[in-house]
Structure formats: structure tokens, C-alpha cells
Amino acid sequence: MKEAKIFGLSIAAVTMQEAVAAAKRMIENGRPSLIVTANAEMLMRATHDEELYRVLEGADIVVPDGAGTVWAAHTLGYEMPERVAGFDLVQELMRLAPAQGWRIYLFGSAPGVAEAAKAEAERLYPGIAICGVRNGFFTEEDEPEIVAEIKEAKPHIFLAALGVPKQEKWLDAHMEEIGAPLSIGVGGTLDVMAGVMKRAPLWMQKAKLEWLFRGLMQPKRAGRLLALPKFVMKVYAEKAGTK
Numbered sequence: 418m419k420e421a422k423i424f425g426l427s428i429a430a431v432t433m434q435e436a437v438a439a440a441k442r443m444i445e446n447g448r449p450s451l452i453v454t455a456n457a458e459m460l461m462r463a464t465h466d467e468e469l470y471r472v473l474e475g476a477d478i479v480v481p482d483g484a485g486t487v488w489a490a491h492t493l494g495y496e497m498p499e500r501v502a503g504f505d506l507v508q509e510l511m512r513l514a515p516a517q518g519w520r521i522y523l524f525g526s527a528p529g530v531a532e533a534a535k536a537e538a539e540r541l542y543p544g545i546a547i548c549g550v551r552n553g554f555f556t557e558e559d560e561p562e563i564v565a566e567i568k569e570a571k572p573h574i575f576l577a578a579l580g581v582p583k584q585e586k587w588l589d590a591h592m593e594e595i596g597a598p599l600s601i602g603v604g605g606t607l608d609v610m611a612g613v614m615k616r617a618p619l620w621m622q623k624a625k626l627e628w629l630f631r632g633l634m635q636p637k638r639a640g641r642l643l644a645l646p647k648f649v650m651k652v653y654a655e656k657a658g659t660k
């Protein structure tokens with residue numbers, strides 16, 4: 418599989434179709450695998466969060482979730498065909514799930530959101546087996562029970578929506594025990610499916626402005642936009658260093 422190196426991390430240079438094919442192989446293989454969907458903010462964070470960096474290094478595939486990741490790969494001289502957004506990857510896998518007989522577990526987001534996302538998945542993808550749902554607000558003491566519950570549901574695909582970097586770290590700690598063949602950290606995907614959060618309109622996605630839309634819609638995240646100029650500077654510094 419072709420890849421780009423950004424800050425020392427391998428990012429798969431794949432199309433959505435290739436990412437879906439890779440996910441399918443992981444599910445068929447059965448061994449617990451992890452797909453991380455990395456945007457600029459996550460990559461930037463990984464440069465100063467050692468645990469996150471280690472999870473990204475150990476992931477089976479890191480896909481370029483965001484215009485910033487694709488831009489960085491191109492700037493550093495790598496081919497990268499397109500953005501593979503986590504939300505879109507999840508929709509592709511859900512679309513295949515009924516025919517493949519894949520069971521999917523939805524974990525994370527505020528109480529009620531995973532239930533609403535399940536209803537939406539059942540509406541969009543008739544026959545889909547959502548084998549369990551649970552919200553993402555819990556204490557450490559709740560974890561053994563949560564893990565046991567997920568394990569019992571035997572999902573093929575385990576989606577964790579706890580936000581970055583919590584979901585990546587949580588998956589790294591628990592995915593082996595849970596034993597699902599494929600785990601993915603999916604951020605705001607359940608919120609969007611449940612209709613409690615909007616995705617950027619298509620024209621903004623195409624103009625590579627989804628990050629701006631999210632910053633404006635969720636003022637709480639506006640501060641996080643500050644990571645982006647730092648990301649740009651760091652990519653240019655890396656480029657200068659490789660010359």
C-alpha cells in the first residue's frame with residue numbers, strides 16, 4: 418500500500434475505494450485491527466502527545482481524514498489521491514454491511530445520540546445489524562462492564578465516537594479484549610447521523626473548508642483552529658529539513 422510520511426507517521430495514500438477494500442480484508446481476517454482517520458489537528462497533536470503518536474504508529478492504517486492531511490502529503494512530495502473522511506468511510510461500510518452480514522456496534526456521544534444514529538442507519542441501510550449502542554460518558558469504574566457488554570455483542574465493526582484523542586487511546590487499550598476485527602475512531606460521525614450536528618455543505622467540503630465550517634458551528638472548537646497554522650508551519654519546516 419502506498420503511503421506518505423508526515424512527522425514520521427505513515428499515512429495511507431489510498432482512495433476511498435481502496436480504504437474500504439482494506440477494511441473488508443481486516444474484517445475477513447478477523448484479527449483486531451485499527452483504522453485511524455487523521456486530520457491536521459490530530460497529526461499536530463500527535464507531535465506533542467506521545468501516547469497518541471504511539472497509537473498512530475501502531476494502527477493498521479491511518480487514512481487522510483481532511484484536506485490538511487492531503488495538502489501536507491502533497492507539499493512533502495507524496496502522491497495522495499484523495500481525502501478519506503471518517504464519516505464517509507463509515508457510510509461506505511454501513512452500505513456494505515447488510516449483504517456482508519457485518520454486525521456494527523455504536524459507542525460514544527451524548528446519551529440518546531447512538532440510538533438515533535442506529536435508527537438512521539436502519540433507515541438508510543435496510544437490513545443492517547446494529548448489535549449494540551452505548552453513550553460515551555462513563556467513569557473508569559464503568560469500563561469493565563462496558564467492555565464486557567461490547568464483547569458480548571460480538572461486533573465485526575466497532576465504532577468509537579469519544580473525540581480525539583480519547584477514542585484512539587481507548588481503542589488502543591481495549592480493542593484486543595473486545596476482539597472486534599475492525600475498530601475505528603469516528604469523532605462526530607454519530608452526532609451527524611443523529612442530526613444533532615451538521616456536516617459542512619458539499620461546496621465547502623469541495624472548497625476544502627470543512628474545518629472552517631466546524632470551527633464556526635462549534636465555537637468551543639474555535640481555539641482548536643489555532644493548531645492549523647502551526648501544522649502548516651511544521652509541514653514547511655519538515656519540507657525544508659528534507660531538502
Ligand code: UDP
Pocket residue numbers: 525526527552553554555578579580581582583603604605606607608
Ligand atoms: N464524547 C464522548 N465522550 C467524551 C467526550 C466526547 O462520547 O468523554 C463525544 C461527543 O459527544 C461527540 C464526540 O465525542 O459526539 C466528539 O466529536 P468531535 O466532533 O468533537 O470529535 P473530534 O473532532 O474531537 O474527533
